[in-house]
Amino acid sequence: MRHQQLPASAEVVRRVQETADIFTLQLRLDDPSDPSLLTIQPGQFNMLGVFGVGEVPISFKALTNDHDGTPLLEHTIRAVGRVTRALSALKPGDRIGVRGPFGHGWPLAEAQAKDVCVITGGLGCAPAVSVVEHLFVNRSAFGRIHIIQGVRHSDDLIWRTQYEAWARKPDTEVQLAADSAAPDWPWFSGRVTELIKRLSLQPERTRVYCCGPEPMMRASAEQLITQGVNEDAIWLSLERNMQCATGHCGHCQFGADFICRDGPVFNYPHIRDRLGLKGV
Ligand SMILES: Cc1cc2nc3c(=O)[nH]c(=O)nc-3n(C[C@H](O)[C@H](O)[C@H](O)COP(=O)(O)OP(=O)(O)OC[C@H]3O[C@@H](n4cnc5c(N)ncnc54)[C@H](O)[C@@H]3O)c2cc1C
Numbered sequence: 644m645r646h647q648q649l650p651a652s653a654e655v656v657r658r659v660q661e662t663a664d665i666f667t668l669q670l671r672l673d674d675p676s677d678p679s680l681l682t683i684q685p686g687q688f689n690m691l692g693v694f695g696v697g698e699v700p701i702s703f704k705a706l707t708n709d710h711d712g713t714p715l716l717e718h719t720i721r722a723v724g725r726v727t728r729a730l731s732a733l734k735p736g737d738r739i740g741v742r743g744p745f746g747h748g749w750p751l752a753e754a755q756a757k758d759v760c761v762i763t764g765g766l767g768c769a770p771a772v773s774v775v776e777h778l779f780v781n782r783s784a785f786g787r788i789h790i791i792q793g794v795r796h797s798d799d800l801i802w803r804t805q806y807e808a809w810a811r812k813p814d815t816e817v818q819l820a821a822d823s824a825a826p827d828w829p830w831f832s833g834r835v836t837e838l839i840k841r842l843s844l845q846p847e848r849t850r851v852y853c854c855g856p857e858p859m860m861r862a863s864a865e866q867l868i869t870q871g872v873n874e875d876a877i878w879l880s881l882e883r884n885m886q887c888a889t890g891h892c893g894h895c896q897f898g899a900d901f902i903c904r905d906g907p908v909f910n911y912p913h914i915r916d917r918l919g920l921k922g923v
Pocket residue numbers: 688699700701702703719720721722723724725726727728766769770881882883884885907
């Protein structure tokens with residue numbers, strides 16, 4: 644069995660340009676019989692490495708199948724710096740290193756028979772895809788599903804047809820918000836926290852999974868609590884620079900926690916007092 648610290652080699656099978664700086668990679672492992680990377684859970688992440696450049700943590704988006712049934716790992720990435728730009732320059736046939744899966748994902752067993760509200764901002768929608776797909780695959784295990792996504796501008800929305808398809812599913816509410824919107828934007832114009840006020844939640848039976856910029860997650864959690872959601876029922880996914888991803892180097896330290904080892908998904912009361920503080 645491959646040691647978790649050793650990268651597995653994977654081929655880029657497909658590359659989809661989602662927006663000017665966001666792209667999705669579909670990866671086929673050179674050794675598909677290695678089960679460890681394919682047991683990844685919603686909310687966990689992999690370290691994707693470009694040989695000679697470096698590695699970055701990227702959330703698991705989806706596990707799909709190629710035409711011949713070979714499993715493909717899917718990650719959606721925004722090109723912001725050295726490594727993500729190198730990932731962006733990859734073409735089908737190129738190879739990268741993949742280490743993982745790392746961290747704790749969303750506590751899905753705890754949400755059984757409850758309503759689940761998935762709130763995302765910006766590219767937080769990418770890791771949310773895996774959890775939403777899990778909810779639909781195991782539909783009878785959960786109550787009502789609310790999917791909320793906020794973007795800065797309506798032009799930033801990706802996967803519009805995916806949201807429209809989710810909205811057609813039974814007992815599912817999909818709401819999208821844009822801070823500023825083009826005139827033909829059919830959804831809510833304003834902040835995601837304003838949109839949360841309009842949701843028809845049953846607070847006592849709702850579990851919330853939130854992924855996006857930290858100020859947006861904090862404001863969303865505070866708003867949900869004023870609407871009666873128990874703070875123990877709210878889970879946030881945090882991001883920090885990482886290196887080892889196994890709790891050894893200290894790069895991702897967040898107070899007493901290492902985000903790679905103890906997160907990236909945390910229960911809100913556990914991190915509430917540290918959110919927004921610099922240097923913790
Ligand atoms: C658990 C986890 C999951 C993630 N999932 C995704 C994902 O699915 N898709 C995606 O596009 N990105 C994701 N990220 C963020 C991604 O890891 C960073 O964008 C990446 O490390 C930047 O590396 P770089 O070498 O390209 O940029 P750098 O040259 O290192 O930095 C460029 C800019 O990005 C900032 N930055 C660097 N790392 C991070 C980070 N971890 N979080 C926030 N800002 C950072 C730097 O401060 C700088 O301003 C995730 C991060 C974590 C910790």
